Amino acid sequence: MLPVLLVSVDNTVLAFALPEISAALRPSGAQQLWIIDIYPLILAGLLVSMGSFGDRIGRRRLLLIGATGFAAVSVIAAYAPTAEALIASRAALGFFGAMLMPSTLSLLRNIFLDAAQRRLAIAVWASCFAAGAALGPIVGGFLLEHAWWGSVFLLAVPVLIPLLILGPIFVPESRDPAPGRIDVVSIALSMLALAPLVFAIKNLANGKSVVATAVLAAVGIVSLVSFVRRQLRRPDPMLDVRLFRVPTFSGAVLVNLLSVVSLVGFLFFVSQHLQLVIGQSPMQAGMSLVPGLGAMVVAGLTVVTLVRWVRPSTIIVSALLLSALGYALVLMLASPTAVTPIIVAFAVLGAGIGAAETLSNDLIVSSVPPEKAGAASAVSETAYEMGAVLGTAVLGSILTASYGANLRVPAGLDSDAAAAARETLGGAHAVADALPAEQATALLRAAGEAFDSGVTITSGIGMVLMVVSALLAARMLTPRVPTSR
Template structure:
């Protein structure tokens, strides 16, 4: 349980490889918790009877708090010790999971989910920065990062499957209880298998900077998500604008501090900034698309949550295998070549998705999904390794948090932009439809979203129900096809940019 600070070098020891397996556990749980709650929403709504606003906060608050606290937690780990922060976060994560599981009111569940998000924000930067300190050999570190990225993909893949199984046999709170034994295991073996690392010359954390970074990220993420859900409106636009202004002041202030929260000089390193930009583009395409895939499977093809989860689970397997295989590819090809070719493959997957039809089964969707996942899979491992390699070892926690925050921004931006596109195309297609047999008060809901149309159709008799479902599903598929075409063009553009900006990405 010695404190190794930052003096180790050379090949990793057996203890470090076993420690990597330990670090995999919180990564899987972290990723699962981002997705598993969506399946429990119907049971939570029935049990706690939240308002529509409360239900929205129950679902969103976890991701908001994770995104907002990442930079602060990553920097805190550099100062107090990355293992210490990880174990503190694991303990809080376990306790707040129990609080969430046994919540009796919407307010208490929102509060528990908020605390759960704060605890989760310690996990990703702590685990990644520990990997930076444990694995100093370039090849070993690249492999360890590939495993680390793959674990998040595994969590995203098994989350809907495990969650669906639990909800089929137990009450909704059980989806949170699965976190507790994993965190207890981490707390039990972590002090013995994980070395402690921290910056021996770190100063005190600047609380104002921490508050500014959280406010900036939270405001932008909140605004983007609300734009995706309800379209352009004054409040979310104000939130995005305020977040950008706070962020600009934050960066200006960091350059004047003797001991800044993040090292602004990192952004002047071309490979560092290019890697972050690549992360954002990749997540922009993937997050938005998987939101539509879930709706297509459930609302167009009529699958249940568990069946839909089983169809999407192989995508996580492809991501995980691609991440683990990436270090071996990098030994033979330049990183920019792998990423640019991967984006071309991703574009081909999106082009397959443009061939979807409302009456098709899941196979066209499945093929396109697998191709695009295969193409984008190496990106996270390569760019994360570039970010860590370019950052000083004593700043690995902050660099890890910046990398994770870029993923959060990319995902939120993709959901907002592509979500707005899908909504606009759907509404445009539905606006010209007469919707015979649909009561006038219900027409607005049917023309607003596919979910609204399905809810309205459930209250109608045939033939009005069949006609409305057919029309709404065709409109949604047209919108999905349009978003896929935009994503294909984005992927091709990203392939060109990867060649231009990442040519010097190899260390």
């Protein structure tokens, strides 16, 4: 559970550190998005190949290699002098993070062969994401109030050192007894399928060149088709894509993807809203989200018992609709100065996602034999990380574009200051620090209103996304009753 806890803490801490990173490194709007995006992008592109690699060399061995690299690069990221250096460090963290995540879930699949025990183990595994997300804002908020922003990356060191010491003692090794050959071409195609598609989505969301967007999308689609065809032709594929013909498997993967898009998109704007619009400190903002993260933990553990009497598909559909209600509450109740509606909305959203994620992960790993657990776990994690990329790239880019379009800069600002204020909400606060009090107040008021207009748009998109995912889950996860002839 230690690496799961770490990755979750790392993601949440970064969201809350963004205002201070913006002030210290002065990233552009695109760089700010890439500081978040590059880690899950690299990680998602390598998860399938790393999952298969773990099946081959040993899941515990790959876990320990990844932990060593992740800890070392975290120290480097903590002292990054520029936005470009931080983006590069985050890319390296994605490389080593790809070794961590599929190893954890595949080890659980091989340790717990009983279905009830496995479901509980996966619920605890999923709850560690929520627990880490709850711990991250509190510990990270304390660090951000008493130290520089880079201190949040140093959290990886005390978490991973116990893993490196205790892992070889307590975690049994497991691997595929008959692994396939390492397929370099498939690894390259999986990366080429992912990165251009994400670039295309980012360009589309930011209103960039239609031609460039179309070219990137074409490269990604061609690479994806080539990857699938290669897997179908090989006797020992890196990923058995035939699994996606099983509605339960593909439906559970889709639930993972869309749930995380919703969650990450919510966290992207709410962390900035609490700090830069309402005026909370990082510590206060972290505490405001603890009830929602606690709801994720409780819901994930509760469904383990509930599934004895209620179909998993019914629970997942209900949970996704509950998440849609969380976004609806943001639209109906949130105001620029009220914290309670945000706490309630996130608790509702978190409960729905916690329940859905636990059961969808169990459906994914239970649908394959234990020796192929690494590859199946990698698919689950790829959906999770792709959801993180899309949540930031799509919802985050729409929010950033809406903010820039709706910001009414007060009279008297020079062109450079106005451009910096339009880039990001953090940029507007940095500009305001150098202005006279009256002008600074006017700018911050206008920036807060522009930001909240974007929140309204993204909340509506998030709500629709959860309703659509519930409809898809109802269709794909519900067992078919054979018709009599």
